[in-house]
Amino acid sequence: xxxxxxxxxxxxxxxxxxxxxxxxxxxxxxxxxxxxxxxxxxxxxxxxxxxxxxxxxxxxxxxxxxxxxxxxxxxxxxxxxxxxxxxxxxxxxxxxxxxxxxxxxxxxxxxxxxxxxxxxxxxxxxxxxxxxxxxxxxxxxxxxxxxxxxxxxxxxxxxxxxxxxxxxxxxxxxxxxxxxxxxxxxxxxxxxxxxxxxxxxxxxxxxxxxxxxxxxxxxxxxxxxxxxxxxxxxxxxxxxxxxxxxxxxxxxxxxxxxxxxxxxxxxxxxxxxxxxxxxxxxxxxxxxx
Amino acid sequence: xxxxxxxxxxxxxxxxxxxxxxxxxxxxxxxxxxxxxxxxxxxxxxxxxxxxxxxxxxxxxxxxxxxxxxxxxxxxxxxxxxxxxxxxxxxxxxxxxxxxxxxxxxxxxxxxxxxxxxxxxxxxxxxxxxxxxxxxxxxxxxxxxxxxxxxxxxxxxxxxxxxxxxxxxxxxxxxxxxxxxxxxxxxxxxxxxxxxxxxxxxxxxxxxxxxxxxxxxxxxxxxxxxxxxxxxxxxxxxxxxxxxxxxxxxxxxxxxxxxxxxxxxxxxxxxxxxxxxxxxxxxxxxxxxxxxxxxxxxxxxxxxxxxxxxxxxxxxxxxxxxxxxxxxxxxxxxxx
Numbered sequence: 361x362x363x364x365x366x367x368x369x370x371x372x373x374x375x376x377x378x379x380x381x382x383x384x385x386x387x388x389x390x391x392x393x394x395x396x397x398x399x400x401x402x403x404x405x406x407x408x409x410x411x412x413x414x415x416x417x418x419x420x421x422x423x424x425x426x427x428x429x430x431x432x433x434x435x436x437x438x439x440x441x442x443x444x445x446x447x448x449x450x451x452x453x454x455x456x457x458x459x460x461x462x463x464x465x466x467x468x469x470x471x472x473x474x475x476x477x478x479x480x481x482x483x484x485x486x487x488x489x490x491x492x493x494x495x496x497x498x499x500x501x502x503x504x505x506x507x508x509x510x511x512x513x514x515x516x517x518x519x520x521x522x523x524x525x526x527x528x529x530x531x532x533x534x535x536x537x538x539x540x541x542x543x544x545x546x547x548x549x550x551x552x553x554x555x556x557x558x559x560x561x562x563x564x565x566x567x568x569x570x571x572x573x574x575x576x577x578x579x580x581x582x583x584x585x586x587x588x589x590x591x592x593x594x595x596x597x598x599x600x601x602x603x604x605x606x607x608x609x610x611x612x613x614x615x616x617x618x619x620x621x622x623x624x625x626x627x628x629x630x631x632x633x634x635x636x637x638x639x640x641x642x643x644x645x646x647x648x649x
Numbered sequence: 650x651x652x653x654x655x656x657x658x659x660x661x662x663x664x665x666x667x668x669x670x671x672x673x674x675x676x677x678x679x680x681x682x683x684x685x686x687x688x689x690x691x692x693x694x695x696x697x698x699x700x701x702x703x704x705x706x707x708x709x710x711x712x713x714x715x716x717x718x719x720x721x722x723x724x725x726x727x728x729x730x731x732x733x734x735x736x737x738x739x740x741x742x743x744x745x746x747x748x749x750x751x752x753x754x755x756x757x758x759x760x761x762x763x764x765x766x767x768x769x770x771x772x773x774x775x776x777x778x779x780x781x782x783x784x785x786x787x788x789x790x791x792x793x794x795x796x797x798x799x800x801x802x803x804x805x806x807x808x809x810x811x812x813x814x815x816x817x818x819x820x821x822x823x824x825x826x827x828x829x830x831x832x833x834x835x836x837x838x839x840x841x842x843x844x845x846x847x848x849x850x851x852x853x854x855x856x857x858x859x860x861x862x863x864x865x866x867x868x869x870x871x872x873x874x875x876x877x878x879x880x881x882x883x884x885x886x887x888x889x890x891x892x893x894x895x896x897x898x899x900x901x902x903x904x905x906x907x908x909x910x911x912x913x914x915x916x917x918x919x920x921x922x923x924x925x926x927x928x929x930x931x932x933x934x935x936x937x938x939x940x941x942x943x944x945x946x947x948x949x950x951x952x953x954x955x956x957x958x959x960x961x962x963x964x965x966x967x968x969x970x971x972x973x974x975x976x977x978x979x980x981x982x983x984x985x
Contacts, residue, residue: 373885377928378906382885445886451660453808457686481693515940519667522694546939550671574930577939604930 361409361506361564364640365438365595366402366633367626368412371395377604388628392420401630403435405637411438411566411624413510416446419498426501440508440544441495464490485528492532506564507533508542515545523558530560540564542595549578552592562591566624569596571605571613587619597624600636607632608639615643651956654679654712656703656727657719658687661741661768664940665716666697668949671938675953679710703727713737714764714956721819725750732757737764739952743828744970746819748978751971764955764962766948767970769832771889773944773951775932776907780891780900781837783909788917790897795838795873797830801887803879807853814854821857823849823977827877830889831980832973837891839869841976844983852880863980875980904942905929 369375373386389395395417399410412418418439425432450459464487496507509529517525530541542564545551555563573580575598587594599614600607614623623640627633653675655666662682669675680691681703688699700706707715714737717727725745731738732754744767745751758765771777783789803813803826813820835841843866849858860878867873879887890903900909907927914922936946954960 376905377930379884379888379890379903380906383883386883386885448660449802452803452813453811455811456659456684484690484693512941515938516663516667519669519671519938519940520663520695521670521697524694547671550938572930573935574933575935575939577936579935601930604928 361593361595361622362407362436363622363644364407364637365409365411365622365624366399366407367597367624368410368415368418370626370628371398371417372413372415375603376598377601381603385628392417392424395421396424398628398633401633402637405634406641407637408434409436409438411440411508413443414439414441414495414498415443422498422500422502432502434503436503436505437499438506438508438542439496439499439504440510441492442510442513443495444510444512460487463494465494485525485532488525488528489532489536492529493536496537504537505539506542507537507539508544508564508566511544511546514543514551515547518545518547518551518554523554526555527558527560530563542566544597546575547577548592548594549582549586552586552590562593564593564595566595566597568598569594569614569617569620570599570601571610572601574598574601574604584617587617592619593621594619595622595624596620599623599625607636611636611639612643615640615647650674650676651953652676652678652711652713653716653953654681654706654710654714655716655718656681656706657717657741658682658684658691659718662716662718664945665718665739665949668938668940668946669716670695670697672949672953673937674957678712679706681706704730707731707734707736714739714952717741718768721746721824722817724819725754728754729757732761732763732765735761735763737952737956739766739768739949740967740970741768742832742970742973743767743819743824743977744967744974746817748971748975751967751974755967755971758967764952765967766952766955766962766965767967768948769829769965769970769973770942770944770948771829771833771904772836772965773947774904775929775934775943776902776904776927777833777837777891779907779927779932780893780902783900783917784837784893784895786917788898788911788915788920789893789895789900790912792838792869792871792893792895794894795834795871796892797834797873797875797877798891799826799830799877799879799887799889800881800884801826801879802882802884803887804853804859805880805882807855814857816857821849821854822859822877822879823861823980826879826887827861827875827980828973828977829887830875830877830891831976832969833889833891834865834867834873834875835972835976836969838871838873838893839867840972841865841979842868844979845872847980847984849981849984852878861980863983865976865980904944907932 373382375382548567568575681700717740845864847863850860852859859880863875898911
């Protein structure tokens, strides 16, 4: 994985500290063209990986990339699935069974719900595989070396104790897409323990890691200890605490931690993108020397 | 260890179940649902025992406390049944379809000494807690007006009916969505006493309102406007905000950002005269397990601690939820 991953929250009005900023972003990125232009700014500044949700509009961005292989042939995308709001809204409207019927391709669910047939564990894993395939369709022909499970799903399954499904996700993306599985979580210490116990060694885990200790469930000290002592391929996200931490201090803290393979961040303006990337390069150099 | 069971593994129910599952002081002893598939998945992938009949679950699993996250129309009967068995109850909001039903549950919980809590999670949001602290501290002077708002994309086109579109089951924007804002106003300011006029407006739905607009008066004689619309897809998810205006200042807050203006220097610690902005990042207490917002974990942790006798049962009680049900009925009446 590259050191610097560019995220997509700003494109879809996801702002963790301000509804006003979130509206401004949704106006700013109304057109797909403005998204690709911002990706170009990030590429020029030195980030060649786009980590994004499987939002419908990402499909359009993928079309634009496929149409210009000379420019985007080497560009990497790390898909994060699912785009949870799509399913959450559907569950409100259609219920769990209705949502599966709507989103799982083919007649599989229809036949599953017919009659009093007993379901097998492999049936549920097949549903998961079909859902992954449906989400992955938009990335056909694009390099996707790591595929992530979104935190709301990872953490829901973690709390419910459904670690087998996390393991199945890990195995399936490897088998079908020759990709590594990544897990986004707000509970890194707990997740790492469970994944290790289930036999997944040195997993890719993307979690909040920031100076303020914001959304570092289990405590900042615990995270720091894990980074010092355990085997994990860590990605730090929310490094700026949603914009609440001074960028220089924020980056200095993260770059000073051991064993962080990548830093994920998103920004809208050229100024903020280059400033953050410059800080990362500067503090990385300082640490190396 | 508190033994907890859950009735209704829908969207809220699964969220509760996951947070309960990760809680170190909780043993989840059963889940009851009508969906065979949900129970089957529980059986195959978790250690939680599934039931189709909640009374059988109570009998067999013997929980100390039960979470009730089923459509509102079932709350009264189920909760009453649980309280009669002296089981602590966490119920989803709104508490009941009528004030009479809610009052009965308030009395029964008190008589049987049962811990009682309702899922109005905004009371566990750091920014709204801070708004309450500033208002109750008198820093805004004499409060004379408020605006309570919530907007989001729940019903954004004509679509198939569910229990959320049936008023007799607790559906509609007033009970499902506006109740959150009303509950917040009741808590931060004072209980709603009357409405000077309300509009319940369908936008896409056939049988229920999709928006609620109301002019309210509180028991403290403070006036205010309620404006709630769940057919507004300019918001990615539910966005709740409250504005409070007093003789010495004004506060505007949503779940992420709190902006407050003080006219003079009599301000709380950490604030100054003029505009101040605080973010949730500094106002939220960390939680041990995070699923979808600190408030969802914090309200469950509070309930568990209440059951253990570590904290008093004072936030989101059945009584406060009954006052919210009362306000809902006042708004309904004034719209006729």
